[in-house]
Amino acid sequence: MEDHPILETGFNGLSRPMPSLPAEWYTDPAHFDRELTQIWARSWVYLCRADALDGPQAFRTFDVAGQPILILCDQSGALRGFFNTCRHRGSILCQEASGTFKKPLITCPYHQWAYDLTGRLRATGAMRPVQGFDRGEHPLLPISVAEWGGFVFACLDAQADEFDVPGGEEAALVANWPLADLKVGHSYTKRLACNWKVFWENYNECLHCPNIHPELSSLVPIYGRAIMAREDDPEWADHAEDASPHRAGTLRAGAQSWSMDGMAQGRLPGLTEDDLAAGQRYVTSVPSVFIAHHADYVRSVRITPLSAQETELSVDWLFDAEQLADPDFDIARIVDFGILVMEQDGHACELNQAGLRSAPFRHGMLMQEEYEVFLFQDWVRAQLGEPTLA
Numbered sequence: 281m282e283d284h285p286i287l288e289t290g291f292n293g294l295s296r297p298m299p300s301l302p303a304e305w306y307t308d309p310a311h312f313d314r315e316l317t318q319i320w321a322r323s324w325v326y327l328c329r330a331d332a333l334d335g336p337q338a339f340r341t342f343d344v345a346g347q348p349i350l351i352l353c354d355q356s357g358a359l360r361g362f363f364n365t366c367r368h369r370g371s372i373l374c375q376e377a378s379g380t381f382k383k384p385l386i387t388c389p390y391h392q393w394a395y396d397l398t399g400r401l402r403a404t405g406a407m408r409p410v411q412g413f414d415r416g417e418h419p420l421l422p423i424s425v426a427e428w429g430g431f432v433f434a435c436l437d438a439q440a441d442e443f444d445v446p447g448g449e450e451a452a453l454v455a456n457w458p459l460a461d462l463k464v465g466h467s468y469t470k471r472l473a474c475n476w477k478v479f480w481e482n483y484n485e486c487l488h489c490p491n492i493h494p495e496l497s498s499l500v501p502i503y504g505r506a507i508m509a510r511e512d513d514p515e516w517a518d519h520a521e522d523a524s525p526h527r528a529g530t531l532r533a534g535a536q537s538w539s540m541d542g543m544a545q546g547r548l549p550g551l552t553e554d555d556l557a558a559g560q561r562y563v564t565s566v567p568s569v570f571i572a573h574h575a576d577y578v579r580s581v582r583i584t585p586l587s588a589q590e591t592e593l594s595v596d597w598l599f600d601a602e603q604l605a606d607p608d609f610d611i612a613r614i615v616d617f618g619i620l621v622m623e624q625d626g627h628a629c630e631l632n633q634a635g636l637r638s639a640p641f642r643h644g645m646l647m648q649e650e651y652e653v654f655l656f657q658d659w660v661r662a663q664l665g666e667p668t669l670a
């Protein structure tokens with residue numbers, strides 16, 4: 281962050297108060313559509329775990345940026361993605377959220393055009409052959425699909441940059457977590473009455489932590505100081521060698537994981553003492569997912585924008601298969617803590633959204649600690665082709 285006109289040098293913070301995004305960007309349906317087109321349809325978006333498509337002919341459908349998407353496993357075991365739209369007259373092809381094709385064919389429910397699992401048009405139902413029609417010119421419309429750590433991402437934009445490891449440097453810090461081998465032990469879905477950006481803004485600051493998250497602030501003492509990391513403290517260099525949790529950002533003394541009692545149940549294979557000591561590590565792939573890594577499990581939180589004022593969270597808790605099979609494993613101690621924190625955040629997000637509807641409120645103000653909120657908002661401006669402030 282050196283030499284940044286708006287970010288402090290020497291610690292993480294804004295050097296001056298900055299205006300937040302225009303309030304109508306959180307409520308206006310036309311602006312929401314613009315964000316779907318210019319952000320969501322151009323980004324690599326997290327969809328599901330790879331093992332949710334377990335073997336040839338398995339499929340799942342999604343809504344990405346308001347568009348119907350079909351992801352499948354082809355005969356060779358490779359993942360492929362298509363717009364879930366028939367090339368004849370545009371019907372939806374697969375109506376179910378998930379399933380397995382009985383044959384290696386995708387048959388349109390309207391007039392029975394049929395495609396193989398690579399997307400090639402193979403049959404045109406009862407229609408008579410007509411001169412000048414070449415099946416080869418009407419394959420399913422493809423989208424790009426990529427996998428990282430067993431997480432499946434897709435991108436609708438053929439011109440977009442190639443898939444890159446999500447989170448950049450963050451991914452290097454979780455290199456020892458056996459992500460691809462983990463299994464979903466619990467899932468949870470929640471609709472929030474807030475714009476998707478409100479969710480990310482809340483994620484990107486801890487000013488709310490002491491007030492909104494008493495239990496989490498007790499478990500992660502630095503959160504109780506309303507900051508996210510050691511370097512957020514303007515005086516951090518004076519305490520750079522201090523390893524105590526409220527300076528270092530680790531869990532309170534004796535705690536091992538994010539759970540109701542702060543204890544871990546075993547540990548994931550491959551983690552080092554340094555990994556375990558971290559308490560939590562995040563990989564963040566805006567706009568669609570963050571993944572929290574702990575000693576004994578991983579939690580992914582997928583974000584789907586439903587409308588200007590509605591967002592859906594789809595959360596998976598991932599575990600080692602042996603741990604899940606252990607009769608003494610108490611998954612509730614982990615899941616209950618995550619839900620407690622997410623419901624606290626969800627309530628805060630809904631409060632934020634409700635207030636944004638006041639007509640004379642034009643925009644908010646970002647204070648020193650909200651540097652990550654600022655960076656997120658400037659990223660949004662850049663994606664929309666609006667002038668950035670940095």
Ligand code: FES
Nearest residue numbers: 366368369388391
């Ligand atoms: S729309 Fe699919 S076969 Fe007619």
Ligand SMILES: [Fe+2]
Nearest residue numbers: 482488493625
């Ligand atoms: Fe929070």
